[in-house]
Amino acid sequence: MCEKARRNDLIFRPHFKTHQSKKVGEWFRQEGVEAITVSSLGMATYFAEAGWKEITVAFPVNLLQIDVINALASHATVNLLADDRDVIVELDSMLTYKVHLFIEIDSGGGRTGIPHSDLKRISSMVATVTAADNINLKGFYTHAGHSYDARSKDDIRKVFSRTVQCMQEVRQWAESNDLNVEFCMGDTPGCSVGERFDEIDAISPGNFVFYDVMQTIIGSCADDQIAVAMACPVVSKNAGSNDVCIYGGAVHFSKDSIEDGQKKIFGMVVRLGSNGWSEPLEGCFVKSLSQEHGIVHLSAEEFEQTKIGDVLGVLPVHSCLTAEAMGVYRNFNGELIDHYAQKNRD
Amino acid sequence: MCEKARRNDLIFRPHFKTHQSKKVGEWFRQEGVEAITVSSLGMATYFAEAGWKEITVAFPVNLLQIDVINALASHATVNLLADDRDVIVELDSMLTYKVHLFIEIDSGGGRTGIPHSDLKRISSMVATVTAADNINLKGFYTHAGHSYDARSKDDIRKVFSRTVQCMQEVRQWAESNDLNVEFCMGDTPGCSVGERFDEIDAISPGNFVFYDVMQTIIGSCADDQIAVAMACPVVSKNAGSNDVCIYGGAVHFSKDSIEDGQKKIFGMVVRLGSNGWSEPLEGCFVKSLSQEHGIVHLSAEEFEQTKIGDVLGVLPVHSCLTAEAMGVYRNFNGELIDHYAQKNRD
Numbered sequence: 196m197c198e199k200a201r202r203n204d205l206i207f208r209p210h211f212k213t214h215q216s217k218k219v220g221e222w223f224r225q226e227g228v229e230a231i232t233v234s235s236l237g238m239a240t241y242f243a244e245a246g247w248k249e250i251t252v253a254f255p256v257n258l259l260q261i262d263v264i265n266a267l268a269s270h271a272t273v274n275l276l277a278d279d280r281d282v283i284v285e286l287d288s289m290l291t292y293k294v295h296l297f298i299e300i301d302s303g304g305g306r307t308g309i310p311h312s313d314l315k316r317i318s319s320m321v322a323t324v325t326a327a328d329n330i331n332l333k334g335f336y337t338h339a340g341h342s343y344d345a346r347s348k349d350d351i352r353k354v355f356s357r358t359v360q361c362m363q364e365v366r367q368w369a370e371s372n373d374l375n376v377e378f379c380m381g382d383t384p385g386c387s388v389g390e391r392f393d394e395i396d397a398i399s400p401g402n403f404v405f406y407d408v409m410q411t412i413i414g415s416c417a418d419d420q421i422a423v424a425m426a427c428p429v430v431s432k433n434a435g436s437n438d439v440c441i442y443g444g445a446v447h448f449s450k451d452s453i454e455d456g457q458k459k460i461f462g463m464v465v466r467l468g469s470n471g472w473s474e475p476l477e478g479c480f481v482k483s484l485s486q487e488h489g490i491v492h493l494s495a496e497e498f499e500q501t502k503i504g505d506v507l508g509v510l511p512v513h514s515c516l517t518a519e520a521m522g523v524y525r526n527f528n529g530e531l532i533d534h535y536a537q538k539n540r541d
Numbered sequence: 542m543c544e545k546a547r548r549n550d551l552i553f554r555p556h557f558k559t560h561q562s563k564k565v566g567e568w569f570r571q572e573g574v575e576a577i578t579v580s581s582l583g584m585a586t587y588f589a590e591a592g593w594k595e596i597t598v599a600f601p602v603n604l605l606q607i608d609v610i611n612a613l614a615s616h617a618t619v620n621l622l623a624d625d626r627d628v629i630v631e632l633d634s635m636l637t638y639k640v641h642l643f644i645e646i647d648s649g650g651g652r653t654g655i656p657h658s659d660l661k662r663i664s665s666m667v668a669t670v671t672a673a674d675n676i677n678l679k680g681f682y683t684h685a686g687h688s689y690d691a692r693s694k695d696d697i698r699k700v701f702s703r704t705v706q707c708m709q710e711v712r713q714w715a716e717s718n719d720l721n722v723e724f725c726m727g728d729t730p731g732c733s734v735g736e737r738f739d740e741i742d743a744i745s746p747g748n749f750v751f752y753d754v755m756q757t758i759i760g761s762c763a764d765d766q767i768a769v770a771m772a773c774p775v776v777s778k779n780a781g782s783n784d785v786c787i788y789g790g791a792v793h794f795s796k797d798s799i800e801d802g803q804k805k806i807f808g809m810v811v812r813l814g815s816n817g818w819s820e821p822l823e824g825c826f827v828k829s830l831s832q833e834h835g836i837v838h839l840s841a842e843e844f845e846q847t848k849i850g851d852v853l854g855v856l857p858v859h860s861c862l863t864a865e866a867m868g869v870y871r872n873f874n875g876e877l878i879d880h881y882a883q884k885n886r887d
Contacts, residue, residue: 212832212833234832234833235833254776254788254833254834255776255777255786256776257774257776257788258849258850259774259850259852278777279777279778279849281849282849282850285850305779305782306786306829306831306834306836307776307777307779307786307834308777310781340831428603428605430600430601430602430603430653431601431624431625431653431654432625433651433653435656436651440601440652440653442600442603445795445797445859445862446795446862446865446882449791449792449795449796449866450795450796450797450859450862451791451796483652485652485686486558486580486861486862486865487558487580487581487600488600488652488653490652503604503625503627503628504604504605504628504631506605513791515832516791516792516796516832519792519832520866522884536792536884537884537885538868538882538883538884538885539883539884539885
């Protein structure tokens with residue numbers, strides 16, 4: 196992704212919400228990354244502690260956290276997101292340090308942001324930001340969350356092209372109004388598959404750092420690009436159904452699932468080695484999760500070879516949520532790697 | 542639930558996996574509860590620290606955690622669960638302190654346990670436990686997880702009656718073999734709605750302590766029996782759809798959902814007061830969750846009345862997972878209440 200950003204002359208503001216790790220962040224720094232994106236002010240504070248100087252908080256500004264915003268802005272360059280004029284007016288009056296602002300654009304995802312075609316509201320928003328004393332207009336930001344509905348590279352390409360086009364339309368309006376600001380987009384499917392970033396200045400994907408089962412089904416990546424797996428002990432076998440119960444449930448994986456053909460799955464199954472893992476095992480998948488239990492369906496052959504006490508690897512459906520639920524990583528050297536959501540427990 | 546246990550002359554071993562709180566545990570102690578149930582050894586250790594002397598770990602024994610088992614068994618009465626003979630043999634050889642064992646029975650849930658009708662395997666399991674040096678047969682345990690498929694009190698009653706009947710059949714076999722042991726069952730729907738606990742000795746429900754939206758839809762409880770809500774700031778409004786975005790996503794709620802009529806919902810919406818909350822707001826529900834964002838659909842009237850910066854209450858679909866994701870509670874006096882999964886962060 197670093198290489199792709201360089202090749203397309205894009206500012207790369209990787210989203211750190213997936214790994215949430217200072218250590219993993221260092222690997223990005225070694226690639227020359229200088230600015231990052233996060234999804235909460237707490238996460239921003241965590242990474243500011245690690246020396247990151249420019250942090251975009253890609254979540255609509257929550258005025259109830261003004262004290263955290265001011266604390267953060269006192270020693271880092273903070274880019275906030277908003278889609279509402281009243282919020283800007285109130286924010287401006289509460290700031291004790293200057294911040295930068297991306298106006299959020301809804302390019303079709305429908306979650307948050309001003310619809311890209313609503314130039315009247317965009318114009319009014321720009322005027323409000325421009326009039327603010329403590330807020331500098333950084334640019335426009337969009338997250339094409341609807342790329343997650345894709346089920347092939349072609350589907351992704353369509354959403355990606357349309358997203359770029361939406362941003363181009365806003366850009367044309369901006370340029371005709373002498374606004375020279377940054378246009379940033381951020382979804383992992385689009386940034387993984389898209390090739391022509393015309394008139395986009397910056398990208399901020401996050402999930403690509405690990406990918407996950409969902410991304411393979413969307414079409415963003417191949418199975419062997421998934422970079423995290425959960426090690427789950429087998430604690431019970433059900434010979435009637437070829438199911439095994441693993442110690443690995445909703446509190447460990449969170450509870451995201453995805454349709455894989457006709458099946459709803461909560462993870463794919465791999466054999467763990469000393470320095471990696473196998474391809475996903477044919478005919479094997481996590482079929483349900485309760486609080487601490489995971490039920491894994493195995494092929495007859497794999498069921499036969501699996502004993503209680505064995506440790507199976509599970510590729511998560513949604514790596515961001517699984518990493519958050521676990522609060523720590525272990526690499527193949529046995530070293531622990533930090534996560535912002537570290538818990539006070541084993 | 543305490544009163545129901547007393548009335549039916551049942552040992553009450555409440556499952557603490559829902560609240561996971563020492564403070565909430567004290568409230569049970571004040572009701573005379575002396576033995577508890579948990580879903581992990583870590584949780585067992587947490588509650589042993591709070592002085593609980595008899596703890597059932599209602600999860601198939603994980604031999605990879607033998608050190609935790611031995612540490613716990615050195616100072617508390619520990620009841621483990623298993624459904625496999627080889628595990629018993631291995632466990633027995635690894636124990637440095639004596640433990641008690643419930644043989645897990647599958648009464649139709651199909652998750653773990655020996656099918657109740659497989660008396661041959663049950664008999665062989667009993668013989669193995671009886672022959673073990675460090676394991677005392679405590680009894681038989683079943684979790685009728687299929688009660689979660691119910692959608693009415695009548696549905697629940699059917700699963701409950703069938704579960705009691707399964708346990709009675711095992712009990713008849715046990716008594717004819719001069720085994721005088723305990724029969725325990727644990728699901729919240731069944732224990733909430735069921736009335737005739739004939740030949741059941743003990744119950745271990747957990748979720749009833751808070752209940753949640755899922756339990757209201759199953760038929761276990763009424764809306765006004767839900768005892769936890771999440772306070773979520775509104776950060777964006779979408780006038781086109783009457784949706785608002787709240788700061789409250791999958792990392793806060795986990796990602797369980799349930800079908801409510803034709804809709805898939807991730808929570809119900811209430812107005813928060815200074816000492817409680819309103820009934821669920823008609824026509825309002827959490828319609829989707831991403832990592833930190835929640836999208837709440839509001840009725841036209843509620844949308845009109847809701848401003849960015851307001852705090853909405855959300856009743857969670859699955860209170861156990863939401864409590865685990867948050868790792869702490871706050872009561873209406875502003876006091877924090879502990880949770881085992883407390884995180885090292887805001």
